[in-house]
Amino acid sequence: MPNSTNRRTNSNSVIANSNKGKKNRRRQRKMEAVVQRLCDTCNIVFASCGTGIVPSDDNINWLRRVLDQVTPNDFDLTPDMPYFRALRTEGTQPITYLHLYNCDKFSMGIFCLPRSGVIPLHNHPGMTVFSKLLFGTMHIKSLDWEGDAARNTLPVANVSEGLRPEVRLAKVKVDSDFTAPCQTSILFPADGGNMHCFTAVTACAVLDVLGPPYDRHERHCTYYLEFPFSTFSGDGVSVPEEEKDGYAWLQEREGEPKDSTVEVRVWANNRWELM
Numbered sequence: 201m202p203n204s205t206n207r208r209t210n211s212n213s214v215i216a217n218s219n220k221g222k223k224n225r226r227r228q229r230k231m232e233a234v235v236q237r238l239c240d241t242c243n244i245v246f247a248s249c250g251t252g253i254v255p256s257d258d259n260i261n262w263l264r265r266v267l268d269q270v271t272p273n274d275f276d277l278t279p280d281m282p283y284f285r286a287l288r289t290e291g292t293q294p295i296t297y298l299h300l301y302n303c304d305k306f307s308m309g310i311f312c313l314p315r316s317g318v319i320p321l322h323n324h325p326g327m328t329v330f331s332k333l334l335f336g337t338m339h340i341k342s343l344d345w346e347g348d349a350a351r352n353t354l355p356v357a358n359v360s361e362g363l364r365p366e367v368r369l370a371k372v373k374v375d376s377d378f379t380a381p382c383q384t385s386i387l388f389p390a391d392g393g394n395m396h397c398f399t400a401v402t403a404c405a406v407l408d409v410l411g412p413p414y415d416r417h418e419r420h421c422t423y424y425l426e427f428p429f430s431t432f433s434g435d436g437v438s439v440p441e442e443e444k445d446g447y448a449w450l451q452e453r454e455g456e457p458k459d460s461t462v463e464v465r466v467w468a469n470n471r472w473e474l475m
């Protein structure tokens with residue numbers, strides 16, 4: 201039989217549910233507003249975008265300014281969420297991708313990495329990519345191809361399965377730790393470090409905007425292994441001794457790395473649901 205305590209409990213839980221509902225609706229509206237602002241900007245910035253077509257300087261700076269204002273609070277992201285919890289004591293950590301939007305001109309989403317999580321070295325063919333670190337510390341290593349492919353590609357003997365039998369010379373563009381809040385970083389089809397690898401020094405979240413987006417046929421994502429410059433040598437390929445750390449050989453991996461898992465989630469029913 202209900203007593204006054206139960207009535208109080210029931211009415212408290214109704215109020216709590218109602219408050220939770222209001223909080224969820226506020227959270228949803230806040231996130232929708234941020235995604236809408238980003239989409240409105242990207243629709244203009246990437247309007248005439250295609251493979252290898254870079255937006256104008258003015259448009260790049262505009263999108264950078266918009267991204268610089270985005271905070272983890274806009275998406276209610278905090279390092280204590282399950283996506284940022286390291287699940288393994290050794291080996292690679294599972295990565296989560298929170299999908300925000302995709303069209304034929306651009307795509308955007310948030311990578312959530314637990315501490316020591318790695319997004320392996322990969323490329324962005326013909327794309328301009330904006331990366332905004334929302335929180336945490338991340339080590340970014342990025343490279344661009346050096347010179348023309350014919351001159352700076354060497355054959356590799358006794359190659360392992362799943363690897364192309366050649367390596368190509370690349371120049372290191374960035375090899376540093378970044379801690380949020382920091383400026384949005386941008387890479388281009390042929391410079392700015394088009395191939396990059398992310399390693400989470402702490403749990404971190406990074407908002408990525410890609411224009412144009414990956415495409416299975418035209419803009420396929422390729423993964424690479426990296427080797428120090430001194431690993432291989434070939435006729436006509438030489439760099440001064442003191443600059444050797446600034447170069448590396450990259451070997452193309454066939455398919456997606458088996459040691460890396462990315463769980464994709466989409467916003468549905470007021471939460472990030474597995475796709």
Ligand SMILES: [Fe+2]
Nearest residue numbers: 322323324396
């Ligand atoms: Fe990337």
